[in-house]
Amino acid sequence: MNKIWSIHESTSPVIATAIHNGHNLRQEVAELLALSNADRLREEDPFTAEWTAVSGTRIVALHSRFEVDLNRPRDRAVYVSPEDAWGLKVWKSEPSEDMIARSLEAYDAFYSEVMKVLKNAEQRFGHFVVLDIHSYNHVREGPDGSAADPELNPEINIGTGTMERDRWAPLIDRFISDLRSFDFHGRHLDVRENVRFRGGNFPRWIHERFPETGCALAVEMKKFFMDEWTGKPDPVYMKAIYEALTSTLPGITEELSKLR
Numbered sequence: 001m002n003k004i005w006s007i008h009e010s011t012s013p014v015i016a017t018a019i020h021n022g023h024n025l026r027q028e029v030a031e032l033l034a035l036s037n038a039d040r041l042r043e044e045d046p047f048t049a050e051w052t053a054v055s056g057t058r059i060v061a062l063h064s065r066f067e068v069d070l071n072r073p074r075d076r077a078v079y080v081s082p083e084d085a086w087g088l089k090v091w092k093s094e095p096s097e098d099m100i101a102r103s104l105e106a107y108d109a110f111y112s113e114v115m116k117v118l119k120n121a122e123q124r125f126g127h128f129v130v131l132d133i134h135s136y137n138h139v140r141e142g143p144d145g146s147a148a149d150p151e152l153n154p155e156i157n158i159g160t161g162t163m164e165r166d167r168w169a170p171l172i173d174r175f176i177s178d179l180r181s182f183d184f185h186g187r188h189l190d191v192r193e194n195v196r197f198r199g200g201n202f203p204r205w206i207h208e209r210f211p212e213t214g215c216a217l218a219v220e221m222k223k224f225f226m227d228e229w230t231g232k233p234d235p236v237y238m239k240a241i242y243e244a245l246t247s248t249l250p251g252i253t254e255e256l257s258k259l260r
Contacts, residue, residue, distance in 0.1 A: 002026070004063035004106045005070075009117060010056025013125035013256055014249060018052050018133050019070040019202055020045035022061035028099055029067045034092045040066055041231050043086065045135040047238060048221070052133060054245045057121070059114060066090060068103040070110055071134075071200035078103050111205065118206065122213045127259045129171070129252050130216040131245070132159075132203050136196065138222050143229035154192040159218030161198025163207045168215045171255040175217060178251045182244040185236075189244060196220060219245075 004022065023044055025033065033040070044064055052058040061070055066085070069077050078100045079085040121128035136157075138148040147153075156179060160172055172193070179191045203216035225237035 003109070003113075004061065004067070005110050005113070006058075006060050006062060007113060007117060008056070008058045009120065011124070012056045013121060013128045014055045014131065014252055015057045015059065015117065015121060015128060016052035016055040016131045016133060017059040017202070018045065018048035019059065019061045020065050020134055021047075021049040022063040022065070022067075024063045025067050026063070026102075029095075029103070032091055032093065032095060032099070033066060034089050035066065038231070039088065040064060042137065042228055043088070045133075046231060047226065047233050048133045048135055050238065051242050051245055052131075054242065054249065055131070057117065059117065061110075063106070068107045070107060071202045073201050074104060074107060077107050115209070118210060118214060122210060125256070127213045127215070127256050128210075129256065130203065130206055130214065132199070132216050132218045133221070133245075134197075134218065135221040135223050135225075137228050138224070139228050143227075150190070152195065153222055154195050155190040155222050155224055156192075157196040157218075157220040157222070158191065158193045159197045159199035159203070159220060161194050162204035162218075163199075163215065164211065167212075170258070171215055171252065172217070174251040174255050175248050178248040179244055182247045184240055184244060 023041060023046065049060045052060055066079060069079065076084065079090050080095070082089055118128065138153045139145055140148065158176055165172065176191050176193060180188055182189065197218060197220045199218035203218050206214050206216040221241065225241055226233040
């Protein structure tokens with residue numbers, strides 16, 4: 001089985017992940033998929049892997065969520081019906097049980113590898129933080145359509161709904177405050193908590209297995225840094241978001257030190 005992810009470990013208690021970044025497909029999935037590359041890319045999280053460079057320890061998905069979604073529970077990790085995938089017709093015909101099983105084999109292998117990374121971080125540092133980086137659409141009515149209400153769609157949504165928040169409150173609040181304080185080309189980013197997303201299965205899985213030592217923050221970037229419909233990024237915004245994330249690292253490190 002070919003790995004559908006890449007992992008780079010270093011000596012850091014901060015782990016940055018981009019588990020919806022991937023666009024590749026294994027051949028049998030590509031042949032059966034009904035979606036165009038453009039339609040698929042719109043629902044993936046392109047360019048999020050670039051932001052994982054904020055940490056030396058990085059976990060990046062290489063294959064598409066339309067092959068297997070690493071942020072959903074195992075029994076829903078392969079999209080079978082349109083209801084699983086925002087109403088999209090994913091397949092030309094229903095995938096076979098064998099094909100689904102091969103996708104889930106990769107899912108299981110991914111979680112097994114991530115468990116090793118997190119255990120290593122726990123043993124080395126006592127506590128660790130996972131920045132679970134994603135992006136989300138906000139112009140769903142077409143390339144000339146209106147953007148979604150910004151009151152309900154912050155530029156950065158921090159999902160903390162899968163953890164015992166009180167335990168991690170100082171770190172969460174510091175992280176959000178540092179992001180809001182960053183000078184983003186003369187203004188401040190709209191950063192809010194649990195408005196649009198509360199966190200998916202991946203952070204939930206981390207908190208269930210490392211309830212005392214692991215803090216996984218679901219960092220959802222609204223796609224204001226790119227054109228959702230052409231897939232073209234804005235390099236100036238890409239760089240600024242990277243710098244904003246980097247600016248949070250001293251605060252994360254300081255808050256982690258208080259837990260030791």
